[in-house]
Amino acid sequence: MPTALSSTDTTPGPARPGIGDVLRGWRAETRRAVGDVGPLLRFRSSGVRGRSRTTLILALAFLLAFTVIACWLPAYLPEGDERRSDVLLLLPSAYIGVLVISMISAAASGGGRELLPRDQGVAYPVSPTTDHLGALLMAPLNIAWIVQSWTLLGASAYVVGPRWTLPLALLPVFLWLFAATAIAQALAWFVEWVRRGAFGVLTVRLLTIFMGLVLAILIVTDELVPLLDESPTLTVALGLLYGSEAQMLPWLRVVLGIAAVGLVAVVGGALTAGAVVRRPPRDELREETSSRPPRANPASDLVALLRTDRAAIWRSVPLRRGLAVLALLPGLVALAGGLDWVMLSILPGLVASGGALLFGVNSWCLDGRGALWRDSLPVNPRLAFTSRVMVLTEVLLVVTALTLLMGALRAGPPTTSRVVAVVTCAVVVTVQVVATSLRWSVRSPYAVDMRSARATPAPPVVMVGYSARLALSTTLTGMVFGGATFAPWQWSVMVAIPFLLFSSYKLVGTAGAWALPAVRSRVVAVVAS
């Protein structure tokens, strides 16, 4: 009869797996994780039906067609004096640009976009590797990434010119887009891993400040351009040239090198993603468990509503982080590039659009499941709408003001007409973006759990459409006010009036729609579901 071991007996531990077993297990897990991406993608896309499906197919066809055009048409543009070699000199820095944009985008959203929203994904055994691969696939669904990629491909095609070797030459560029996205994703996971560690938030903040200081020193000492000239992305430009000259051996070496870097980044990202899930998101958890000192009772209905709407934004770690990035990044770019006042007028549109894309395009989702209760409270719906308008406007104006203050430092002497043009531009595009965002919020609400930093207020494909439309309209408006910097200041005010009237008209129309019980109930039911 078996008996329990005595204290002097040695305990036979479980047999330790050999290296072969570990490798076999890892291979099986990886195969399974990769295999899970397909079903998850199909699950995600199954929610797009009817007209939305047709729109999605058309949008994807447009993206594909425009990519082909970006790769082909610039090659046939007239050469001009030394213009191709000028563009060639800028290419290595531009290749670095796509890496930086991808990294900031992925790091700011806590590790990139989710293939499956967190609240839907909890029921399924989705591995971190699958999550990582999903984030990689979703990374290009970002207007900044798309526009930058088109620019890179177009510039590269222009450098090559109309040759039969154009496809060969562009292959290293395509591979670089893949590798840069994979490296950015891996770095973003690493940043998230650090952030979730002990003193992680402080470490990331100090690191960001340090990098900002390094950048500032490089700019002040005129060392930035020489440094960019030494960038490793010079190899990608060489690959482009080898391809265009059909020098197959060196071209192949570059192609294989970039592909290897990309694959290593994918694997490294998967490993880091696995490490991230083993650490709890400290700052989010702290936010959810800490106490908020009570304030005096609100003095009016509007104040009461404003407090609730403001809390939804400023108490959200992901939104705060996103707004900080929006306030600082374009300002730093303006500082680094020494943008003049004409170019500064483009920034408010970019910042306001970015802010709206964080939450504004689906404003009522911030109430989450509390939307039903809020709508049962006895308050005029137009007042509740006014509160949303005010909060979105003030948030966008705050981040825009910070950006402009930073940009103004190196923009040259401020004249009255320049300052008035840029300030009126900021006000106009903010009201424009608020009016558009709230119209979309009422027309197309989505149920989103915004607790996750990786969630978007609308499905990723819809977000691409939203961001493209916002970027186009605000950039055009910015260009109008850029021109106004050369005119007397009164011109800027005169130009602003029709813009503001049109946006106000849109806002009034949306407020009227929100006041209709049938419309409001649909929005509330969707965001609370």
Next chain:
Amino acid sequence: MNAPLVQVNALWVRFGPVDAVRGIDLSVPAGTATALLGRNGAGKSTTMRVLAGVIPPTGGVVTVDGKDIRDDTLGVKRVIGYCPDVGGLVPRATPWEHLQLAARLRRLDHGWEERAREMLERFDLGAATHRVTSGFSHGMGRRMSVILAAFHRPRVLLLDEPFDGVDPLGVEATMEVIADARAEGSAVLVSTHLRELAVEACQDAIVLRGGQAVAALPAHEMAGEAGAGAYRALLD
């Protein structure tokens, strides 16, 4: 018998091609509690949302405390207290901030704070008064939703699945809230699929199936094993 505070005649609610509620009649007199019972998708929550003024009815007449819900939605919202079936809490606000918002919009007189604190303690949420609700468990959220529905002593109390995922102490506190509301002359409507708790809390019951009322009977007839059998038969 007291005059009904809630009167629903031929209520019809349609969402696109789906008829969620198909001609429901019900009335809830002052000082009484009525249970809405039925399976998932029977139309209980939709009926409650209509009474809360959150969903407009497609057809029929709904009056709450004498006010037609179509003509005076805001007036109806002033006299009701509503605990929705899902969530019911704004994620980034604290319980106290929810109470402050509701107290302001309902124009509660100074002194509401004392009752609010008493209810928070009764529902064992005193320690979480100033924590954001996104960190709450499901049961805590349900309990807080009941407080928000009841703390202003509404004329009509609408509780949609108030017992769902709530611990025994929370259930007990909710039962007390319902009893207090009845004693104060309010009309209470409780939507639930937990038959035994509905029988304990209410004196009348209406069973819904496929968006229609298939039975209206005294709640005690649904008690015990015989009641369970009768209820089961009504669901098929």
